[in-house]
Amino acid sequence: MIRLGLCCLFLEAPIRFRTTTAKYLSTLLKKGIDPLEHLNEIIGSNLHNLLLAVQFCSDNGIGSFRINSGLLPIYTHPEQGYHLDDLPDSSKFRMEFEKVRKEALLKKVRLTFHPDQFVVLSSPREDVVEKSIADLEYQGMMAKLLGADVINIHGGGGYGDKVSALKRFAKNFERLSKTVQSRLTVENDDKTYTPSELLPLCRELGIPLVYDVHHHRCLQDGMSILEATKEALSTWNREPLFHISSPRGGWGMAKPQFHHDFLDIEDMPMEWKNISKFTLEIEAKAKEVAVLKLKKQLKIEGWIIE
DNA sequence: AGCGGTCAAGTTGAT
DNA sequence: ATCAACTTGACCGCT
Numbered sequence: 307m308i309r310l311g312l313c314c315l316f317l318e319a320p321i322r323f324r325t326t327t328a329k330y331l332s333t334l335l336k337k338g339i340d341p342l343e344h345l346n347e348i349i350g351s352n353l354h355n356l357l358l359a360v361q362f363c364s365d366n367g368i369g370s371f372r373i374n375s376g377l378l379p380i381y382t383h384p385e386q387g388y389h390l391d392d393l394p395d396s397s398k399f400r401m402e403f404e405k406v407r408k409e410a411l412l413k414k415v416r417l418t419f420h421p422d423q424f425v426v427l428s429s430p431r432e433d434v435v436e437k438s439i440a441d442l443e444y445q446g447m448m449a450k451l452l453g454a455d456v457i458n459i460h461g462g463g464g465y466g467d468k469v470s471a472l473k474r475f476a477k478n479f480e481r482l483s484k485t486v487q488s489r490l491t492v493e494n495d496d497k498t499y500t501p502s503e504l505l506p507l508c509r510e511l512g513i514p515l516v517y518d519v520h521h522h523r524c525l526q527d528g529m530s531i532l533e534a535t536k537e538a539l540s541t542w543n544r545e546p547l548f549h550i551s552s553p554r555g556g557w558g559m560a561k562p563q564f565h566h567d568f569l570d571i572e573d574m575p576m577e578w579k580n581i582s583k584f585t586l587e588i589e590a591k592a593k594e595v596a597v598l599k600l601k602k603q604l605k606i607e608g609w610i611i612e
Numbered sequence: 613a614g615c616g617g618t619c620a621a622g623t624t625g626a627t
Numbered sequence: 628a629t630c631a632a633c634t635t636g637a638c639c640g641c642t
Contacts, residue, residue, distance in 0.1 A: 313634055325637060327619045372634070383620060420634050424621040437621065460633090463623050496633085497624055549634090564632075589634065 308578075308604070309369030309416065309545070309612045310597050311587035317595050321358045324348045325379045328386040341386060345379065346394045352377050353402040360406055364413035368597055369612045370547075370585045371410075372418045375441075377448060382440045390447070403451040410453060416585055417454035418547065419445045419489075427478040428462035428471040435478050446486035455544055457489045458516050461499035461507075468499070472507050479511050491516045493549065494534075500527035501534040505541070514541045518549035519575055520589070523557075532577040539581065546581070550574070551589035567592040571603045579609065 315323070326348055331341035356377065363371050380386045390396055410417050425438040445457050465471050479487065492508060493516035494501045501515060501522060508515045517538035519531060529537075539546050552573045554564040569590050578584075590596035604611055 315635060322637090323635090325619095327638075329619065330639070374635070376635085380620080386620090422621085422635085423623075423633055426622055429622075431622090434622065441621085458634090465623090565634090587634085591635090593635095 307583045307610045307612055308581075309583070309585045310367075310601055311370030311372060311416070311418070311547075311585050312363060312368050312594055312597050313372045313420075313587055313589055314374045315593050316359070316362070317591075317593040319362055319594055321355050321362060323355055323374050323376065324351050325376045328380050328383050331380065331386045342388060342393055345388065349378055349393060349399060350395060353399060353406070357402070357406050357409060360410050360413065360415050360417075362594070363415045364409075366594070366598060367601065367612070368594065369414065370416040370418065370587065372420055372587060373448070373452070373454065375419070375422050375445065378444070381444050382437070400451070403448075407451065407453040416456075416545070417449075417452050418456040418458065418585075418587070419449055419454055420458045421445055423460075425459050426462035427459070428465075428475040430465060430471075430474065435474075439478070439481055442482060442486045442490070446483060446489065449489050450485050455489055456491055456516075456547055457486060458491045458493050458547070460493055460495045461504055464498045468503060472499075472503070476507060476510060479513075487513075491547065493518050494521050494525070496521040496524040498525075500525055500529070501538065502527040502529050505537050508541045512543075514538075514543070514546070516547050516549060520549065520551040520553075520573070530577075531575045535575070535577050535581070539584075546584040547587065548578075548584060549587050549589055565589055565591055568596045569600045571600065571607065574604070574609070 334341050359371055421441055425441050426434055427438055429435050449457055491514045492504050494504055504515055515538040517534055552566040552570040554566045569588055588597045601611055
Protein backbone atom coordinates (compact mmCIF):
# COMPACT_ATOMS: atom_id res chain seq x y z
CA MET A 307 0.00 0.00 0.00
CA ILE A 308 1.45 3.33 -1.11
CA ARG A 309 0.68 6.75 0.28
CA LEU A 310 1.59 9.26 -2.45
CA GLY A 311 3.21 12.54 -1.42
CA LEU A 312 3.13 15.99 -3.01
CA CYS A 313 6.12 18.31 -2.68
CA CYS A 314 5.64 21.89 -1.55
CA LEU A 315 3.80 23.50 -4.45
CA PHE A 316 0.74 23.35 -6.69
CA LEU A 317 0.73 23.79 -10.46
CA GLU A 318 -2.96 24.30 -11.19
CA ALA A 319 -4.81 24.40 -7.88
CA PRO A 320 -5.03 28.00 -6.62
CA ILE A 321 -2.83 27.40 -3.58
CA ARG A 322 0.26 29.58 -3.33
CA PHE A 323 2.95 30.24 -0.76
CA ARG A 324 4.34 33.73 -0.55
CA THR A 325 7.79 34.86 0.41
CA THR A 326 9.93 37.95 0.75
CA THR A 327 13.61 38.86 0.86
CA ALA A 328 15.87 40.15 3.61
CA LYS A 329 16.81 43.01 1.35
CA TYR A 330 13.23 44.17 0.88
CA LEU A 331 12.64 43.97 4.64
CA SER A 332 15.67 46.19 5.19
CA THR A 333 14.31 48.80 2.75
CA LEU A 334 11.03 48.80 4.71
CA LEU A 335 13.00 49.39 7.89
CA LYS A 336 14.75 52.40 6.30
CA LYS A 337 11.38 53.81 5.29
CA GLY A 338 10.22 53.55 8.89
CA ILE A 339 7.91 50.60 8.28
CA ASP A 340 8.09 47.64 10.68
CA PRO A 341 9.21 44.57 8.67
CA LEU A 342 7.22 42.38 11.06
CA GLU A 343 4.01 43.88 9.66
CA HIS A 344 4.93 42.70 6.18
CA LEU A 345 6.01 39.29 7.46
CA ASN A 346 2.78 39.07 9.45
CA GLU A 347 0.73 39.48 6.28
CA ILE A 348 2.75 36.91 4.33
CA ILE A 349 2.64 34.35 7.14
CA GLY A 350 -1.10 34.80 7.58
CA SER A 351 -1.50 34.01 3.90
CA ASN A 352 0.90 31.05 4.08
CA LEU A 353 -0.85 29.41 7.03
CA HIS A 354 -4.23 29.80 5.35
CA ASN A 355 -2.82 28.23 2.19
CA LEU A 356 -1.22 25.43 4.20
CA LEU A 357 -4.66 24.48 5.48
CA LEU A 358 -5.94 24.59 1.90
CA ALA A 359 -3.03 22.37 0.84
CA VAL A 360 -3.85 19.75 3.47
CA GLN A 361 -7.52 19.86 2.52
CA PHE A 362 -6.68 19.54 -1.17
CA CYS A 363 -4.51 16.49 -0.47
CA SER A 364 -7.21 14.93 1.65
CA ASP A 365 -9.94 15.64 -0.92
CA ASN A 366 -7.86 14.19 -3.74
CA GLY A 367 -6.44 11.12 -2.09
CA ILE A 368 -2.91 12.46 -1.75
CA GLY A 369 -1.71 11.03 1.55
CA SER A 370 1.28 13.23 2.27
CA PHE A 371 2.41 16.82 1.84
CA ARG A 372 5.93 18.25 2.07
CA ILE A 373 5.92 21.72 3.59
CA ASN A 374 7.97 24.50 2.01
CA SER A 375 10.91 25.62 4.17
CA GLY A 376 9.85 29.22 3.63
CA LEU A 377 6.53 28.93 5.46
CA LEU A 378 7.89 31.56 7.85
CA PRO A 379 10.21 33.47 5.48
CA ILE A 380 13.62 34.74 6.64
CA TYR A 381 13.04 33.19 10.10
CA THR A 382 16.70 32.46 10.88
CA HIS A 383 18.34 35.30 8.96
CA PRO A 384 21.17 36.92 11.01
CA GLU A 385 19.75 40.45 10.70
CA GLN A 386 16.13 40.08 9.64
CA GLY A 387 15.38 36.91 11.62
CA TYR A 388 12.57 36.91 14.19
CA HIS A 389 10.52 34.67 16.46
CA LEU A 390 6.96 33.48 15.99
CA ASP A 391 5.94 35.35 19.14
CA ASP A 392 7.34 38.63 17.75
CA LEU A 393 4.64 38.77 15.09
CA PRO A 394 1.55 40.95 15.67
CA ASP A 395 -0.78 38.00 15.05
CA SER A 396 1.34 35.38 16.81
CA SER A 397 -1.46 33.97 18.96
CA LYS A 398 -3.76 33.70 15.95
CA PHE A 399 -0.94 31.97 14.07
CA ARG A 400 -0.44 29.46 16.88
CA MET A 401 -4.13 28.58 16.63
CA GLU A 402 -3.80 28.20 12.87
CA PHE A 403 -0.83 25.87 13.26
CA GLU A 404 -2.97 23.82 15.64
CA LYS A 405 -5.85 23.84 13.16
CA VAL A 406 -3.62 22.46 10.41
CA ARG A 407 -2.19 19.83 12.78
CA LYS A 408 -5.68 18.63 13.70
CA GLU A 409 -6.87 18.66 10.09
CA ALA A 410 -3.85 16.64 8.94
CA LEU A 411 -4.30 14.17 11.81
CA LEU A 412 -8.03 13.79 11.17
CA LYS A 413 -7.65 13.42 7.41
CA LYS A 414 -4.51 11.27 7.78
CA VAL A 415 -2.32 13.52 5.66
CA ARG A 416 1.29 12.94 6.64
CA LEU A 417 3.35 16.13 6.84
CA THR A 418 7.08 16.32 6.16
CA PHE A 419 9.85 18.90 5.93
CA HIS A 420 12.87 19.01 3.63
CA PRO A 421 15.31 21.77 4.63
CA ASP A 422 17.17 23.18 1.65
CA GLN A 423 20.72 22.73 0.42
CA PHE A 424 22.20 25.22 2.83
CA VAL A 425 21.66 22.86 5.75
CA VAL A 426 24.92 20.90 5.93
CA LEU A 427 25.78 19.01 9.12
CA SER A 428 28.95 17.55 7.57
CA SER A 429 30.56 20.93 6.80
CA PRO A 430 34.04 21.62 8.21
CA ARG A 431 32.97 25.24 8.66
CA GLU A 432 31.59 25.96 12.11
CA ASP A 433 29.57 28.96 10.84
CA VAL A 434 27.84 26.75 8.27
CA VAL A 435 27.07 24.13 10.93
CA GLU A 436 25.69 26.75 13.31
CA LYS A 437 23.38 28.17 10.65
CA SER A 438 22.34 24.65 9.72
CA ILE A 439 21.44 23.84 13.30
CA ALA A 440 19.45 27.08 13.56
CA ASP A 441 17.51 26.18 10.42
CA LEU A 442 16.86 22.64 11.66
CA GLU A 443 15.58 23.96 14.98
CA TYR A 444 13.28 26.34 13.11
CA GLN A 445 11.89 23.45 11.10
CA GLY A 446 11.71 21.34 14.24
CA MET A 447 9.55 23.97 15.89
CA MET A 448 7.15 23.92 12.93
CA ALA A 449 7.21 20.13 12.77
CA LYS A 450 6.22 19.93 16.43
CA LEU A 451 3.43 22.48 16.01
CA LEU A 452 2.11 20.62 12.96
CA GLY A 453 2.67 17.01 14.01
CA ALA A 454 5.13 16.36 11.18
CA ASP A 455 7.33 13.31 11.76
CA VAL A 456 10.07 13.86 9.15
CA ILE A 457 12.77 16.49 8.69
CA ASN A 458 14.80 15.14 5.80
CA ILE A 459 18.27 16.33 4.80
CA HIS A 460 21.16 15.16 2.65
CA GLY A 461 24.61 14.06 3.80
CA GLY A 462 26.08 17.33 2.51
CA GLY A 463 29.49 17.74 0.94
CA GLY A 464 32.25 15.15 0.72
CA TYR A 465 35.24 17.52 0.88
CA GLY A 466 37.48 14.81 -0.53
CA ASP A 467 37.09 12.70 2.62
CA LYS A 468 33.60 11.35 3.10
CA VAL A 469 34.48 9.26 6.16
CA SER A 470 35.57 12.37 8.07
CA ALA A 471 32.62 14.34 6.72
CA LEU A 472 30.11 11.79 8.03
CA LYS A 473 31.92 11.75 11.38
CA ARG A 474 31.29 15.50 11.59
CA PHE A 475 27.64 14.86 10.67
CA ALA A 476 27.35 12.38 13.55
CA LYS A 477 29.06 14.71 16.00
CA ASN A 478 26.87 17.66 15.03
CA PHE A 479 23.75 15.50 15.29
CA GLU A 480 24.39 15.40 19.05
CA ARG A 481 23.99 19.19 19.16
CA LEU A 482 20.37 19.03 17.95
CA SER A 483 17.34 19.10 20.22
CA LYS A 484 15.35 15.92 20.80
CA THR A 485 12.59 17.56 18.75
CA VAL A 486 14.84 17.59 15.69
CA GLN A 487 16.76 14.37 16.40
CA SER A 488 13.59 12.32 16.67
CA ARG A 489 12.43 13.58 13.27
CA LEU A 490 15.69 13.82 11.35
CA THR A 491 16.22 11.55 8.35
CA VAL A 492 18.98 11.41 5.75
CA GLU A 493 18.57 10.89 2.01
CA ASN A 494 20.97 9.52 -0.61
CA ASP A 495 21.79 12.20 -3.21
CA ASP A 496 22.80 12.24 -6.87
CA LYS A 497 26.38 13.47 -6.50
CA THR A 498 28.02 12.47 -3.24
CA TYR A 499 26.39 10.00 -0.83
CA THR A 500 24.96 6.63 -1.89
CA PRO A 501 22.68 4.44 0.23
CA SER A 502 25.55 2.12 1.19
CA GLU A 503 27.55 5.08 2.49
CA LEU A 504 24.65 6.46 4.52
CA LEU A 505 23.28 3.24 6.01
CA PRO A 506 26.07 2.90 8.63
CA LEU A 507 25.42 6.52 9.70
CA CYS A 508 21.70 5.77 9.96
CA ARG A 509 22.37 2.76 12.17
CA GLU A 510 24.86 4.63 14.34
CA LEU A 511 22.50 7.55 14.97
CA GLY A 512 19.27 5.57 14.90
CA ILE A 513 17.83 7.70 12.12
CA PRO A 514 15.98 6.49 9.00
CA LEU A 515 17.21 6.52 5.42
CA VAL A 516 14.94 8.23 2.92
CA TYR A 517 15.67 6.10 -0.11
CA ASP A 518 15.59 8.12 -3.35
CA VAL A 519 15.61 5.59 -6.16
CA HIS A 520 16.14 8.26 -8.83
CA HIS A 521 19.29 9.50 -7.09
CA HIS A 522 20.38 5.89 -6.66
CA ARG A 523 20.01 5.34 -10.42
CA CYS A 524 22.09 8.49 -11.04
CA LEU A 525 24.76 7.62 -8.45
CA GLN A 526 25.14 3.87 -8.03
CA ASP A 527 27.07 1.94 -5.41
CA GLY A 528 26.88 -1.73 -6.32
CA MET A 529 23.73 -2.22 -4.25
CA SER A 530 20.65 -3.34 -6.15
CA ILE A 531 17.36 -1.49 -5.81
CA LEU A 532 16.01 -4.50 -3.92
CA GLU A 533 18.90 -4.50 -1.44
CA ALA A 534 18.79 -0.75 -0.90
CA THR A 535 15.02 -0.93 -0.44
CA LYS A 536 15.29 -3.68 2.19
CA GLU A 537 18.09 -1.93 4.06
CA ALA A 538 16.29 1.41 3.97
CA LEU A 539 13.06 -0.16 5.25
CA SER A 540 14.96 -1.65 8.20
CA THR A 541 16.04 1.81 9.38
CA TRP A 542 12.47 3.06 9.87
CA ASN A 543 10.76 3.06 13.27
CA ARG A 544 7.69 4.69 11.66
CA GLU A 545 6.08 4.60 8.21
CA PRO A 546 8.93 4.53 5.67
CA LEU A 547 9.38 7.42 3.25
CA PHE A 548 10.92 7.09 -0.21
CA HIS A 549 11.43 9.48 -3.13
CA ILE A 550 11.05 9.00 -6.86
CA SER A 551 11.29 11.10 -10.00
CA SER A 552 11.91 10.68 -13.73
CA PRO A 553 14.72 12.19 -15.82
CA ARG A 554 13.71 15.24 -17.86
CA GLY A 555 15.25 13.99 -21.10
CA GLY A 556 14.81 10.26 -20.51
CA TRP A 557 17.45 7.76 -19.40
CA GLY A 558 20.63 7.76 -21.46
CA MET A 559 20.38 11.48 -22.16
CA ALA A 560 22.58 14.13 -20.59
CA LYS A 561 21.86 15.16 -17.00
CA PRO A 562 19.43 12.43 -15.99
CA GLN A 563 19.22 14.04 -12.56
CA PHE A 564 17.01 16.86 -13.88
CA HIS A 565 13.41 16.22 -12.99
CA HIS A 566 10.68 15.64 -15.54
CA ASP A 567 7.25 17.29 -15.32
CA PHE A 568 5.68 13.88 -14.70
CA LEU A 569 6.70 10.48 -13.42
CA ASP A 570 7.13 7.80 -16.08
CA ILE A 571 5.39 4.77 -14.60
CA GLU A 572 8.15 2.64 -16.11
CA ASP A 573 10.44 4.15 -13.48
CA MET A 574 8.43 2.62 -10.61
CA PRO A 575 10.61 -0.18 -9.23
CA MET A 576 8.78 -3.50 -9.23
CA GLU A 577 10.82 -4.20 -6.08
CA TRP A 578 8.37 -1.92 -4.26
CA LYS A 579 5.24 -3.79 -5.23
CA ASN A 580 4.95 -5.86 -2.08
CA ILE A 581 6.01 -3.34 0.55
CA SER A 582 3.18 -3.42 3.07
CA LYS A 583 2.92 0.36 3.64
CA PHE A 584 5.08 3.36 2.78
CA THR A 585 4.96 7.01 1.73
CA LEU A 586 6.31 7.93 -1.70
CA GLU A 587 7.05 11.56 -2.42
CA ILE A 588 6.75 12.34 -6.13
CA GLU A 589 9.34 14.88 -7.25
CA ALA A 590 7.86 16.10 -10.51
CA LYS A 591 7.56 19.62 -11.81
CA ALA A 592 3.86 19.25 -12.67
CA LYS A 593 3.24 18.87 -8.94
CA GLU A 594 -0.32 17.83 -7.96
CA VAL A 595 -1.18 17.22 -11.62
CA ALA A 596 1.67 14.71 -11.82
CA VAL A 597 0.72 12.98 -8.56
CA LEU A 598 -2.92 12.60 -9.59
CA LYS A 599 -1.97 11.31 -13.04
CA LEU A 600 0.44 8.79 -11.54
CA LYS A 601 -2.15 7.67 -9.03
CA LYS A 602 -4.57 6.80 -11.84
CA GLN A 603 -1.90 4.93 -13.78
CA LEU A 604 -0.69 2.98 -10.77
CA LYS A 605 -4.24 1.82 -9.98
CA ILE A 606 -4.67 0.58 -13.55
CA GLU A 607 -1.39 -1.32 -13.29
CA GLY A 608 -2.52 -3.04 -10.12
CA TRP A 609 -0.55 -1.13 -7.52
CA ILE A 610 -2.40 -0.66 -4.26
CA ILE A 611 -2.75 3.03 -3.55
CA GLU A 612 -4.11 4.38 -0.32
C1' DA B 613 -0.49 44.52 -17.35
C1' DG B 614 3.75 42.80 -18.41
C1' DC B 615 8.34 41.98 -17.72
C1' DG B 616 13.26 42.35 -16.05
C1' DG B 617 16.34 42.22 -12.22
C1' DT B 618 16.89 40.44 -7.87
C1' DC B 619 17.02 37.40 -3.99
C1' DA B 620 20.64 34.64 2.84
C1' DA B 621 22.62 30.69 2.94
C1' DG B 622 26.51 25.33 0.46
C1' DT B 623 28.53 22.19 -2.53
C1' DT B 624 29.34 19.96 -6.72
C1' DG B 625 30.22 19.29 -11.47
C1' DA B 626 29.53 20.97 -16.29
C1' DT B 627 30.85 24.49 -19.36
C1' DA C 628 35.78 31.59 -13.58
C1' DT C 629 31.00 31.22 -13.94
C1' DC C 630 26.77 29.01 -13.47
C1' DA C 631 22.96 25.83 -12.92
C1' DA C 632 21.16 22.43 -10.13
C1' DC C 633 19.13 21.13 -5.91
C1' DT C 634 12.56 20.00 -2.82
C1' DT C 635 10.70 25.17 -5.25
C1' DG C 636 10.02 30.93 -8.69
C1' DA C 637 8.07 34.86 -6.30
C1' DC C 638 8.59 39.49 -5.60
C1' DC C 639 8.98 44.49 -6.38
C1' DG C 640 9.25 48.20 -9.23
C1' DC C 641 9.80 50.05 -13.66
C1' DT C 642 7.92 50.83 -18.18
